[in-house]
Amino acid sequence: MIDLRSDTVTRPTEGMRRAMLEAPVGDDVFGEDPTVKRLEEYVAGLLGKEAALYAPSGTMTNQIGVHVNTSRGEEVLLHEGSHIFVYEAGAPAMLSSVQLRTLPGENGVLEPDTLRAAVRPEDVHFPRSRLVCLENTHNTAGGKVFPLEDFAAVAGAAKELGLKVHLDGARLFNAQAATGIPASEWCEHADTVSVCSSKGLGAPVGSLLAGDEETISEARRARKAFGGGMRQAGIIAAAALYAFENHIERLAEDHERARNLAAGLRDAGYEVPEPETNLVLVAVDEPFEFLEALAREGVLATPGKPGFVRLCTHLDVGDEEIEKAIEAVARITAGTRQR
Ligand code: TLP
Numbered sequence: 001m002i003d004l005r006s007d008t009v010t011r012p013t014e015g016m017r018r019a020m021l022e023a024p025v026g027d028d029v030f031g032e033d034p035t036v037k038r039l040e041e042y043v044a045g046l047l048g049k050e051a052a053l054y055a056p057s058g059t060m061t062n063q064i065g066v067h068v069n070t071s072r073g074e075e076v077l078l079h080e081g082s083h084i085f086v087y088e089a090g091a092p093a094m095l096s097s098v099q100l101r102t103l104p105g106e107n108g109v110l111e112p113d114t115l116r117a118a119v120r121p122e123d124v125h126f127p128r129s130r131l132v133c134l135e136n137t138h139n140t141a142g143g144k145v146f147p148l149e150d151f152a153a154v155a156g157a158a159k160e161l162g163l164k165v166h167l168d169g170a171r172l173f174n175a176q177a178a179t180g181i182p183a184s185e186w187c188e189h190a191d192t193v194s195v196c197s198s199k200g201l202g203a204p205v206g207s208l209l210a211g212d213e214e215t216i217s218e219a220r221r222a223r224k225a226f227g228g229g230m231r232q233a234g235i236i237a238a239a240a241l242y243a244f245e246n247h248i249e250r251l252a253e254d255h256e257r258a259r260n261l262a263a264g265l266r267d268a269g270y271e272v273p274e275p276e277t278n279l280v281l282v283a284v285d286e287p288f289e290f291l292e293a294l295a296r297e298g299v300l301a302t303p304g305k306p307g308f309v310r311l312c313t314h315l316d317v318g319d320e321e322i323e324k325a326i327e328a329v330a331r332i333t334a335g336t337r338q339r
Contacts (some may be wrong), residue, residue, distance in 0.1 A: 020236070046244065060223070075128065108140070143277035
């Protein structure tokens with residue numbers, strides 16, 4: 001099987017496994033795991049933030065980000081296709097008792113004027129607008145980079161409006177690899193930032209939330225409350241540290257393979273927007289039928305935004321797999337209606 005469902009499906013590399021084997025560990029709930037501390041310091045440095053907190057998943061670091069930036073009954077503004085809204089099981093309501101207000105925007109980009117128009121005036125009838133969540137790269141938009149200028153503009157508007165900014169940067173390093181702009185430049189405009197080691201970077205598990213010292217110490221309390229306090233977590237933190245140290249540069253290879261895959265699928269007759277990073281969206285009339293046909297040909301993918309399937313390149317797929325995936329799609333072309 002060629003598994004293009006997500007960049008989360010990768011297996012740890014030899015070097016990563018060695019790092020895990022050799023990692024010094026302690027009880028991280030007591031603050032005594034040296035490897036977790038090293039990882040947190042390393043990632044805070046990469047993102048230009050004072051501190052960072054290691055947690056089991058990107059969903060948890062997003063939800064802790066929502067929690068520490070809001071109070072009960074407040075409103076969070078975010079793009080209608082954002083992961084926090086679409087794919088996190090309603091967690092902001094469950095865990096933080098906040099209301100989500102979704103906003104439109106091309107390619108996952110929120111415009112300053114859209115934000116200005118959505119913010120509630122102070123009035124007893126309305127929830128208080130408190131937080132805006134931005135996503136870079138944007139998953140449902142097909143791995144689009146949030147252009148730095150646009151990001152600075154909407155984050156600047158948020159500050160003027162008295163809103164906090166949380167960045168879901170699960171694939172922020174893909175944006176760095178695609179543009180050459182250091183990830184920290186986006187982070188400058190955000191109060192809290194979530195990054196994942198288990199997406200394109202290839203670690204088996206783990207994400208980090210970065211921000212200022214005070215916010216991250218609140219986040220540590222929220223992580224405990226959400227059940228994310230881990231004991232000898234250095235074993236997995238070592239894999240994450242290895243991923244941040246060794247696998248950022250190579251993301252450009254995934255992007256090149258995504259472009260090759262898109263070109264091959266276009267040759268096979270499909271409408272495929274040019275990918276900017278490692279996610280490839282293919283327009284099909286019947287996504288679920290298409291995915292079944294693809295699986296019968298030995299290729300796994302997932303539904304994308306409505307009307308599209310998503311194929312994702314990653315550490316465990318090489319040029320040969322990309323060629324085979326293109327051949328598989330070409331074989332099913334005749335049998336599946338396409339746009
Ligand atoms: N995304 C997964 C699925 O949940 C859809 C994927 O395969 O792309 N933010 C963004 C932008 C993400 O894409 C994801 C994972 C997360 C957060 C959540 O990370 P985890 O899976 O670690 O909770």
